[in-house]
Amino acid sequence: MSLLVVGSIAFDSIKTPQDEVHEILGGSAIYFSLAASLLTPVRLVGVVGSDFPLDQLHTLSGRGVDLSGVEVQEGKTFRWSGEYFGGLNHRETRWVELNVFERFQPKIPEAFRDSEFVFLANGAPLTQLGVLEQVRRPRFVMADTMDLWIHTQRPDLDQLLRRVDGLVVNDDEALLLTQTKSLLEAGKAIREMGPGRVVVKKGEHGGILFTQDRVVPLPAYPVHQVRDPTGAGDSFAGGLMGYLARAGNTDGASFKAALAMGTVLASFAVEDFGVRRLLEATPAEMESRYREYCSLLRID
Amino acid sequence: MSLLVVGSIAFDSIKTPQDEVHEILGGSAIYFSLAASLLTPVRLVGVVGSDFPLDQLHTLSGRGVDLSGVEVQEGKTFRWSGEYFGGLNHRETRWVELNVFERFQPKIPEAFRDSEFVFLANGAPLTQLGVLEQVRRPRFVMADTMDLWIHTQRPDLDQLLRRVDGLVVNDDEALLLTQTKSLLEAGKAIREMGPGRVVVKKGEHGGILFTQDRVVPLPAYPVHQVRDPTGAGDSFAGGLMGYLARAGNTDGASFKAALAMGTVLASFAVEDFGVRRLLEATPAEMESRYREYCSLLRID
Numbered sequence: 001m002s003l004l005v006v007g008s009i010a011f012d013s014i015k016t017p018q019d020e021v022h023e024i025l026g027g028s029a030i031y032f033s034l035a036a037s038l039l040t041p042v043r044l045v046g047v048v049g050s051d052f053p054l055d056q057l058h059t060l061s062g063r064g065v066d067l068s069g070v071e072v073q074e075g076k077t078f079r080w081s082g083e084y085f086g087g088l089n090h091r092e093t094r095w096v097e098l099n100v101f102e103r104f105q106p107k108i109p110e111a112f113r114d115s116e117f118v119f120l121a122n123g124a125p126l127t128q129l130g131v132l133e134q135v136r137r138p139r140f141v142m143a144d145t146m147d148l149w150i151h152t153q154r155p156d157l158d159q160l161l162r163r164v165d166g167l168v169v170n171d172d173e174a175l176l177l178t179q180t181k182s183l184l185e186a187g188k189a190i191r192e193m194g195p196g197r198v199v200v201k202k203g204e205h206g207g208i209l210f211t212q213d214r215v216v217p218l219p220a221y222p223v224h225q226v227r228d229p230t231g232a233g234d235s236f237a238g239g240l241m242g243y244l245a246r247a248g249n250t251d252g253a254s255f256k257a258a259l260a261m262g263t264v265l266a267s268f269a270v271e272d273f274g275v276r277r278l279l280e281a282t283p284a285e286m287e288s289r290y291r292e293y294c295s296l297l298r299i300d
Numbered sequence: 301m302s303l304l305v306v307g308s309i310a311f312d313s314i315k316t317p318q319d320e321v322h323e324i325l326g327g328s329a330i331y332f333s334l335a336a337s338l339l340t341p342v343r344l345v346g347v348v349g350s351d352f353p354l355d356q357l358h359t360l361s362g363r364g365v366d367l368s369g370v371e372v373q374e375g376k377t378f379r380w381s382g383e384y385f386g387g388l389n390h391r392e393t394r395w396v397e398l399n400v401f402e403r404f405q406p407k408i409p410e411a412f413r414d415s416e417f418v419f420l421a422n423g424a425p426l427t428q429l430g431v432l433e434q435v436r437r438p439r440f441v442m443a444d445t446m447d448l449w450i451h452t453q454r455p456d457l458d459q460l461l462r463r464v465d466g467l468v469v470n471d472d473e474a475l476l477l478t479q480t481k482s483l484l485e486a487g488k489a490i491r492e493m494g495p496g497r498v499v500v501k502k503g504e505h506g507g508i509l510f511t512q513d514r515v516v517p518l519p520a521y522p523v524h525q526v527r528d529p530t531g532a533g534d535s536f537a538g539g540l541m542g543y544l545a546r547a548g549n550t551d552g553a554s555f556k557a558a559l560a561m562g563t564v565l566a567s568f569a570v571e572d573f574g575v576r577r578l579l580e581a582t583p584a585e586m587e588s589r590y591r592e593y594c595s596l597l598r599i600d
Contacts, residue, residue, distance in 0.1 A: 087481045181387045184524050205505035206519060216596050217519035219506060224484050253600050260599045296516050297597040299560045300553050 001139070002043065002114065003245035005032045006106045006131045007121025007234070009046040009070070012274060013081035014230055016088060024274040025056050027078065028121035028144070031231035034278040035238025035265035037063040038286050040246040043112045045069030045131075049077035049100045059279060069109050073100040088226050089204065108134040117245040119237055120164070122146050125156035132163055140250050142166035142197075142241060144233070150177050161194035165250075168199045168237050183208060184215065197255060199240070201233055209259055211252065218259055221267035221293050228273045232266040235278060239265030260297075264289045301439070302343065302414065303545035305332045306406045306431045307421025307534070309346040309370070312574060313381035314530055316388060324574040325356050327378065328421035328444070331531035334578040335538025335565035337363040338586050340546040343412045345369035345431075349377035349400045359579060369409050373400040388526050389504065408434040417545040419537055420464070422446050425456035432463055440550050442466035442497075442541060444533070450477050461494035465550075468499045468537050483508060484515065497555060499540070501533055509559055511552065518559055521567035521593050528573045532566040535578060539565030560597075564589045 007029030013022045029046045036042045041064040048054075050072060061067050078101035081094040106127065108115075113136050120128040120143040128143055135141075143164045149157050150173060161167065167190060171183055178189035183200050187210035190198045198210040204226070206219040240262035247254045264286060271277040307329030313322045329346045336342045341364040348354075350372060361367050378401035381394040406427065408415075413436050420428040420443040428443055435441075443464045449457050450473060461467065467490060471483055478489035483500050487510035490498045498510040504526070506519040540562035547554045564586060571577040 182526070184522055202505065205502065206517070208519075208522065214596070215522040217506070217522050218597075219508075219517035219519045222484055222508065222515040222517050226482070257599050294599040296514070297518070297599065299557050299594040299597065 001040075001116040001245050001248045002112075003036060003040055003117040003119070003241055004043045004045065004108070004112050004115035004135065005029050005036070005119045005121060005238075005241075006045040006108075006128075007032060007119075007123065008078055008101055009048050009052075010078040010080050010101075012230060013079070013094070014228055014273060015081075015083040015094070016228060017085065019227070019273065021273050023079070026080065026231060026274055028231075028234040030060070030275060031234035031269060031278065032119060032121060032238035032241075033060055033065045034063070034275055035235040035269070036242030036245070037065050038265070038281065038283050039239070039242030039261070040064075041066065042242070043069060043115060045106050045108055045112065047071045047073055047100050047104045049073060049075045052077045066112075069107075069112055071107065073103075075100045082230065084229065088229055091229070106131050106134075116140070117241055118142070119241045120144065120160075121234060121237070125149055125153050125160040128160050129156065129163065140165050140244060142168060142237065143195075144168050144237060145173065145177075146170075147173055147176055158193065161190070164195050166197035166199070167195040168201060168233065168240075170233070171200055171202045174200045187215065199259065201236065203229065203232070206263065207236075207259065209255070211255070214252070216256060216259070218263060218297075221263050221289065223267050223270055226270045229270050230274065231269045231278075235269035236262040236266040239263070260293055261286075261290055264293055301340075301416040301545045301548045303336060303340055303417040303419070303541055304343045304345065304408070304412050304415035304435065305329050305336070305419045305421060305538075305541075306345040306408075306428075307332060307419075307423065308378055308401055309348050309352075310378040310380050310401070312530060313379070313394070314528055314573060315381075315383040315394070316528060317385065319527070319573065321573050323379070326380065326531060326574055328531075328534040330360070330575060331534035331569060331578070332419060332421060332538035332541075333360055333365045334363070334575055335535040335569070336542030336545070337365050338565070338581065338583050339539070339542030339561070340364075341366065342542070343369060343415060345406050345408055345412065347371045347373055347400050347404045349373060349375045352377045366412075369407075369412055371407065375400045382530065384529065388529055391529070406431050406434075416440070417541055418442070419541045420444065421534060421537070425449055425453050425460040428460050429456065429463065440465050440544060442468060442537065443495075444468050444537060445473065445477075446470075447473055447476055458493065461490070464495050466497040466499070467495040468501060468533065468540075470533070471500055471502045474500045487515065499559065501536065503529065503532070506563065507536075507559065509555070511555070514552070516556060516559070518563060518597075521563050521589065523567050523570055526570045529570050530574065531578075532569045535569035536562040536566040539563070560593055561586075561590055564593055
């Protein structure tokens with residue numbers, strides 16, 4: 001079934017204790033699309049500046065990502081820079097240049113308005129709500145958010161939470177959003193704010209799914225060398241939503257399998273800088289890692 | 301098959317942001333025995349002072365724990381006090397009185413020397429080695445250790461590692477022991493020091509098993525209200541070793557199932573102060589939670 005993502009397209013500059021890269025392709029919508037497109041066709045809505053070399057997007061269209069929702073605006077593309085410390089568990093933003101992303105008002109092309117699965121990547125809640133006004137009758141809408149919006153746009157965020165079926169959120173943000181001290185409390189409290197399915201992401205420690213009747217903890221896939229955690233969360237979301245859209249099903253068993261697939265895509269994302277590893281990963285490699293992950297967790 | 305544990309018996313004083321308790325029954329061998337005895341008979345070797353009310357141990361013998369290896373020495377019983385902060389993830393030791401435990405030289409009763417499964421709870425490596433001198437031909441020996449011994453008794457610890465089949469160790473201690481920055485590297489490096497099976501414990505985030513050919517991540521069982529994390533690691537070890545001894549098998553599948561059982565016993569331990577919840581837990585409740593945990597992790 002059709003899958004739409006609305007999010008950022010960016011140039012990322014990333015520093016780790018070992019390496020440093022400048023202005024490589026990044027952004028939530030890019031990671032999401034590369035991950036999800038290993039599973040199903042993807043419709044991408046985003047914005048780039050007039051400085052953006054459009055051939056960078058060819059790989060995406062070659063993988064079944066429909067780029068007809070990518071707007072080119074006069075000005076510079078969104079730029080972000082972050083640095084990772086220690087065991088790469090701690091990240092600090094070095095600088096952000098929103099550029100054309102600052103005034104981004106997503107226009108969903110007519111051909112995308114019938115999308116059945118929709119992912120609203122991290123963005124201003126009002127912008128995310130604006131997307132929902134333009135899609136007709138989505139079957140499953142999932143959103144991401146961040147501390148900035150929790151602090152500054154809470155009423156809009158509360159409104160968004162009442163309108164989505166699922167939320168993916170980091171552990172720190174889950175605690176911040178709910179003013180609780182435990183992730184178990186936080187996950188339940190977020191469900192009471194609206195979304196029936198809540199996924200709290202814990203980075204290298206995996207994640208926890210909260211549904212009406214279950215709390216499902218899933219570990220991360222053990223990656224032997226993490227080189228760059230950037231985009232792990234969006235790749236996770238891409239694997240998850242890609243799996244659901246491919247299955248055309250969001251029941252409990254499918255959702256758990258989708259979480260496992262998200263975990264697998266996140267594990268690819270962190271194995272190299274930026275989107276490199278996601279670009280290399282093949283569907284066969286993905287299915288193989290998925291089967292291995294399920295088998296690791298299977299207790300007979 | 302027979303299961304022997306050698307470790308501490310203590311009075312614990314514990315403070316959390318919500319509660320405080322004074323001088324309740326604790327110690328590694330106690331937590332281990334209460335957990336393991338839900339699965340199989342346990343042989344306990346430890347020491348108490350002449351101040352110890354022996355009726356406190358009746359519950360253990362009632363549950364199939366053979367106390368004939370518990371030595372009573374003139375003097376005071378080991379006392380420990382710790383305080384937990386925030387979401388109970390951070391613990392500080394307030395004070396320790398080793399008392400009779402300081403000079404503890406475990407004497408393994410003749411009737412215990414044929415033990416097939418042996419758990420060497422945290423203690424000085426030389427003391428742990430002394431136990432191995434006294435058991436005849438154990439099938440599977442697992443040890444725990446801590447930062448103190450890594451810092452101060454490294455040659456003895458290295459000798460111990462060459463003589464055990466398994467090690468359970470906290471994440472911080474695994475990094476300290478191996479001078480690595482990632483748990484994946486640490487787990488592999490510890491295996492090279494001797495033990496074929498290494499379990500790195502991550503508290504609320506579960507644990508990772510390292511074997512010759514696999515790295516198996518397992519999440520913690522989701523506990524809705526953690527009241528006191530004291531003894532979780534020893535209860536985990538008790539569930540793990542109890543399962544193996546009951547199965548009489550240490551192959552890959554049994555070991556993974558044993559890890560799951562350890563996870564379940566740890567989840568009981570943290571639900572109330574000290575050993576309270578472990579005392580209440582029934583075999584039926586344990587099996588039910590075990591089945592639920594396996595089912596949560598099963599991806600179809």
